[in-house]
Amino acid sequence: MTKTTDPQNPMQELLKLTPVFKVPALGALIEGAIVEIVKNRIVVDLGGNLTGVVAGKEIHDEKKTALDLKIGDKIKAVVIMEENEDGLVVLSLRKAAQLNSWDNALKMFEESVTFQVKILEANKGGLLTEAGGLKAFIPVSQLSPVHYPRVEGGNLNRILGKLNAIVGKLLTVKVIGLDAENRKLVLSEKEALSEERDQTLSGLKVGQKVKGTISSIVSYGVFVAFNGLEGLVHISEIAWGHVSDPRQYAKIGDEVEVLIIGLDGGKISLSMKQLRPDPWVEIAQKYKLGDVVESKITRLTPFGVFVQMEGDINGLVHLSEISHKIVRDPADFVKVGQIIKTKIINLDLEEHRIGLSIKALIPNPKEQVTEEPKKPETEKPKENKTEEPEDKTTKEQINTGAEKQSTEEKEAKTKKTPKKTVAKKKTEEPKDEGTKEQKVKKKEPKAKKITKKEK
Structure with a gap:
């Protein structure tokens, strides 16, 4: 039976017979056959009267699929524009690859698959990369101990400076989180290496020697990376002597051999000094209590002075052993670099300590230091102090009397002087009442005059 058209409405009948073509929705993944490839432009037949185009950056995906395409190949692409000015549906191979990558990421997340990524950028929170065309982020907390920025x-x-040093490197990671809304992945290097780390840890034992590389240096020690693991050489295990700054003994990148001295869960304790001869054995043979040694001052501290004994071995002159005087600051008595003589007063080989004394070689002025300050504290001086005003008064009285006596003697002398002048000058005799001696002298001339007249 053949279909007939309605003679009264032929157009409506024709429209019913015409196939209906649906325009693909934005974001839809559709399939088509390549009909043309021209530089950065791929034309795709979508079926019916629809034609699509892939152009520009939308051609390139992470796997570089466009390089192997040819006319007639079927491809899947995502609709990013329903129709452009030429009436073509705009497609994207890049987004199609991302959708495929997302499916793959979901699969890797569910199956806990490990893979490698190249670090593209760093920020203060972690590292940025891409995985299967998807943006991915590795937080600082998810880096392995080797790459963790201490x-x-x-x-x-x-921290950012240390993270920037990882840019361009390949890291082994695992998907630990999915951000479906932003199509981003959260990756972890620590989790990816956990199984390998556990296997390596199980093969370690205390007393084992391992070779590694200095990965980080901090104030409390040195971190050494080996076999995908990392252990700490505490500052006390760097050298046999005192270590004030670990950076004086190692630098990042140095290859070293260390001894495993402790395993506690995932923590590995290492030692550098225990692979070297113990200088304290030589100290025990060379020195004994009471020995006088000459050594160089290496460090001043609030509690004493450190001097170099043998190599890295230092001895301590405690604050109380510097001088017989009260010592508040060692710098008031000695200085760094000074060569001094000391006496060994303590030799503890088990604790690795040497106690020295400077004042033990200096005579102790004990009497001068102890007796003089005690005088003001006794009661007798206090009594003397109370009597001092009376003594002073007596002395003043004596001095005053002496001064009066000397004054009278001076006045007597001054009186004798005019008597002599009166004896020479007769005209002044009546005016001077004089003394008995002067009166005798006055009478003598009268007696002479009487004698002459009688003759």
């Missing part, structure tokens, strides 16, 4: 004080600029 910075004392949490200085963000220094």
Whole structure:
């Protein structure tokens, strides 16, 4: 039976017979056959009267699929524009690859698959990369111990500097989170290496020697990376002597051999000094209590003075052993670099300590130091102090009397002087009442005159 058209409405009948073509929705994944490839432009037949085009950056995906395409190949692409000015549906191979990558990421997440990524960028929170065309992020907390940026004080600029040093490197990671809304992945290097780390840890034992590389240096020690693991050489295990700054003994990148001295869960304790001869054995043979040694001052502290004995071995002159006087600051008595003589007063080989004394070689002025300060504290001096005003008064009286006596003697002398002058000058005799001696002298001339007249 053949279909007939309605003679009264032929157009309506024709429209019913015409196939209906649906325009693909934005974001839809559709399939088509390549009909033309021209430089950065791929034309795709979508079936019916629809034609699509892939152009520009939308051609390129992470797998570089466009390089192997040819006319007639079927491809899947995502609709990013329903129709452009030429009436073509705009498609994207890049987004199609991302959708495929997302499906793959979901699969890797569910199956806990490990894979490698190249670090593209760093920020203060972690590292940025791509995985299967998807943006991915590795937080700082998810980095392995080898790459973890240890910075004392949490200085963000220094943390960023350490993270930038990882840019361009390949890291083994695992998907630990999915951000479906933003199509981003959260990755972890620590989790990816956990199984390998556990296997390596199970093969370690205390007393084992391992070779590694200095991965980080902090104020409390040195971190050494080996076999995908990392252990700490505490500052007390760097050298046999005192270590004030670990950076004086190692630098990042140095290859070292260390001894495993402790395993506690995932923590590995290492030692550098225990692979070297113990100088304390030589100390025990060379020195004994009471020995006088000549050594160089290496460090001053609030509690004493450190001097170099043998190599890295230092002895301590405690604050109380510097001088017989009260010592508040060692710098008032000695200085760094000075060569001094000391006496060994303590030799503890088990605790690795040497106690020295400077004052033991200096005569002790005990009497001068102890007796003089005690005088003001006794009661007798206090009695003397109370009597001092009376003594002073007596002395003043004596001095006053002596002064009066000397004054009278001076006045007597001054009186004798005019008597002599009166004896020479007769005209002044009547005016001077004089003394008995002067009166005798006055009478003598009268007696002479009487004698002459009688003759």
